[in-house]
Each structure stands twice: as structure tokens, then as C-alpha cells.
Amino acid sequence: MRKCRGMALLMVLVALAVMMSVAAGLSVRYHTLMNETSQLLDSFQARWYVKASDVMAVKIIKQDISDSGGSVNLAQYWAQEGRTFPVEGGTIGGFVSDSQTCFNVNAINTKISGEDNFRNGKEDYVPYLRQVFHDLLIRLEIPENDADIITDSLADFIDPNQDLVSSNGAENPWYAGQKYPYRIPDGPIYDISEIRLVRGMTPEFYRRIRPFVCALPDSRFVININTMRQLNMPLLAALFLDSSVSEDEAWNMLAERPADGYPAGADFVYSDQAMSRESDYTKVMLKEIIGVTSSYFDVHSVITYGNVTSRYSTKIQKVNGKMVAVSSAPEEEQ
Ligand SMILES: [Ca+2]
Numbered sequence: 001m002r003k004c005r006g007m008a009l010l011m012v013l014v015a016l017a018v019m020m021s022v023a024a025g026l027s028v029r030y031h032t033l034m035n036e037t038s039q040l041l042d043s044f045q046a047r048w049y050v051k052a053s054d055v056m057a058v059k060i061i062k063q064d065i066s067d068s069g070g071s072v073n074l075a076q077y078w079a080q081e082g083r084t085f086p087v088e089g090g091t092i093g094g095f096v097s098d099s100q101t102c103f104n105v106n107a108i109n110t111k112i113s114g115e116d117n118f119r120n121g122k123e124d125y126v127p128y129l130r131q132v133f134h135d136l137l138i139r140l141e142i143p144e145n146d147a148d149i150i151t152d153s154l155a156d157f158i159d160p161n162q163d164l165v166s167s168n169g170a171e172n173p174w175y176a177g178q179k180y181p182y183r184i185p186d187g188p189i190y191d192i193s194e195i196r197l198v199r200g201m202t203p204e205f206y207r208r209i210r211p212f213v214c215a216l217p218d219s220r221f222v223i224n225i226n227t228m229r230q231l232n233m234p235l236l237a238a239l240f241l242d243s244s245v246s247e248d249e250a251w252n253m254l255a256e257r258p259a260d261g262y263p264a265g266a267d268f269v270y271s272d273q274a275m276s277r278e279s280d281y282t283k284v285m286l287k288e289i290i291g292v293t294s295s296y297f298d299v300h301s302v303i304t305y306g307n308v309t310s311r312y313s314t315k316i317q318k319v320n321g322k323m324v325a326v327s328s329a330p331e332e333e334q
Pocket residue numbers: 155156157158159160161162163171186
């Protein structure tokens with residue numbers, strides 16, 4: 001009888017141990033699910049705050065442009081940096097950048113008005129914007145041979161034909177022969193990261209080039225001189241096609257720029273500082289590509305909510321005369 005009671009007690013203890021083990025497992029699973037759900041809800045809320053940030057940026061840019069009669073410059077509210085707004089459960093921060101302070105790769109084959117007058121029947125004439133892009137790569141300490149290949153291959157990547165720009169270029173047959181073959185767009189690209197596929201590009205070269213290039217849905221090439229900051233000077237210097245123009249000299253050229261920007265691009269092109277470094281050729285080119293307004297912006301949002309910090313980049317552009325947010329995506333790691 002005593003033996004039977006002992007067995008029953010043992011079975012009860014074993015059953016208790018099994019139940020405790022199951023309960024502990026359920027508890028861990030429950031907490032994991034709770035954490036996952038909480039993080040998911042935080043990221044949803046953060047995404048809504050990104051939308052709020054975009055709406056606010058569009059409103060401010062529209063108001064600034066309207067107040068200044070079309071000028072886009074660094075004295076305007078949209079250009080203020082380092083502001084963070086508290087919101088329920090977190091913060092909204094970030095900054096807005098003008099996308100017309102970078103080299104628009106979709107314009108690399110665009111002919112500048114007046115350029116033909118300088119061609120003079122030269123078979124080996126290289127279009128101005130290709131020269132500028134090449135000059136920019138050299139300034140970023142990309143070896144000349146690699147710069148030759150990347151520049152001409154980028155031109156082929158974007159142009160709609162399958163004719164090689166030069167022996168340094170690359171069309172579909174070259175890409176078809178690679179380990180992972182692919183077809184090139186032969187047209188404008190949507191996202192600047194696509195240039196990582198261009199012949200000659202390496203992760204290191206892309207890292208160096210990335211801050212100075214963009215892919216706008218526009219084959220025109222217009223730089224807004226009023227929003228150029230010191231960090232953009234490698235590009236401004238490259239526009240002069242003169243290796244003796246340093247980044248510091250380019251920055252000094254803007255010393256006379258009014259706080260609320262030049263009224264017209266010509267005010268920069270005919271400024272004493274710029275004139276002293278322009279050739280007849282670059283003066284004609286600069287007259288065509290230097291502007292004082294912009295139709296493209298990027299909103300870089302940093303949202304903190306709960307335990308989640310989200311970084312998003314939203315493209316804002318003028319569509320049918322109206323500024324609108326057209327796309328938003330997690331910010332690319334630099
Ligand atoms: Ca092509």
C-alpha cells in the first residue's frame with residue numbers, strides 16, 4: 001500500500017515538472033510575441049510619422065518658393081538643419097536637401113545649348129557633361145584609367161542605343177559576358193544605386209562618388225547655385241574643367257553670394273571670381289546649366305518611436321507645377 005502511494009506521488013511530481021516546463025515555454029514564447037508585436041506597432045507608428053514629416057516638408061518648401069518668387073536658397077526655412085520636433089512617444093528629426101546640387105547621371109548624354117559651336121567638326125570631341133563627370137572622378141582620386149571606363153560605360157548605360165561611346169564603354173554584350181549577366185537599362189535610371197552595376201564601378205569608388213551624384217527623372221542638367229554648400233565643391237570645381245580650380249577656390253567664388261541667393265544664375269557666371277577661371281567654352285556651358293531654383297528635393301527623416309529609430313528618404317518634386325512627395329524608402333546605408 002505504501003509502495004503504491006510512493007508511485008502516485010512520483011507520478012504527480014513528474015506531471016508537475018512537465019506542466020511547469022510547458023508553462024515556462026509558453027511564457028517565453030508569449031514574451032517574444034509581445035516584443036515582436038510591440039516592435040511592429042512601433043515601426044508602423046514611425047512610418048506614419050515619416051508621412052507627417054513629408055507633408056510638413058512639402059508645405060514648407062511650397063511656402064518658401066511662393067514667398068521668394070521662385071528662388072530656392074539656403075536662407076529659407078526648408079534649409080534649416082538640426083531641428084528635432086517632439087511628438088507623442090518619440091521625435092521627428094532630419095533635414096531636407098536640394099537635389100539640384102548633384103550631378104544628375106540621367107543627363108550625362110545631354111547636349112548643352114551652344115555646345116555644337118565648339119565641336120568644329122572634331123571627331124574626338126567629348127560632350128561637356130561627360131568631361132565634367134570625368135573631372136569629378138579624378139578629383140575624387142579615382143585613377144584615370146578607371147575614370148575613363150566608368151564615364152564612358154555610364155554614358156552607354158544610359159543612352160538608348162547599343163553603340164559603344166568608345167572602347168572604354170560597355171553595352172549589353174559586355175554585361176552578358178559577366179559572371180552574373182544582366183541587361184542594362186539603355187535609358188534613365190530610377191535610383192542612383194543602379195550605377196553600382198556600371199562597368200568599372202567598385203564598392204569603394206561608389207562610396208566616394210555617391211555624395212556628388214543623383215538620378216533625377218529629368219534629362220536636363222541644371223545646378224542650383226543658391227543651395228551649393230561647401231560639401232558640394234568638388235562638383236562646382238569640376239564644372240570649370242580646370243584642374244587648377246581647387247575646392248577652396250570654388251568655395252571662395254561663392255563668398256559674394258547674397259544670403260538669400262543670386263537673383264539669376266548669370267550673376268554667378270559673370271561674377272569676377274568665376275570669370276577669372278572660366279574659358280570661353282566653360283562660360284557658355286555655365287550660362288546654360290547654372291540656375292537659382294529647384295524642382296527636386298530629398299527629405300531625410302529620422303524618426304524615433306519606442307525602441308525603434310527609422311531613417312527614410314523621400315523624393316519631392318514638382319509635378320504639373322505642384323510640389324509633391326513621389327516616393328519614400330528606407331535610407332540607403334552610406
Ligand atoms: Ca546604351
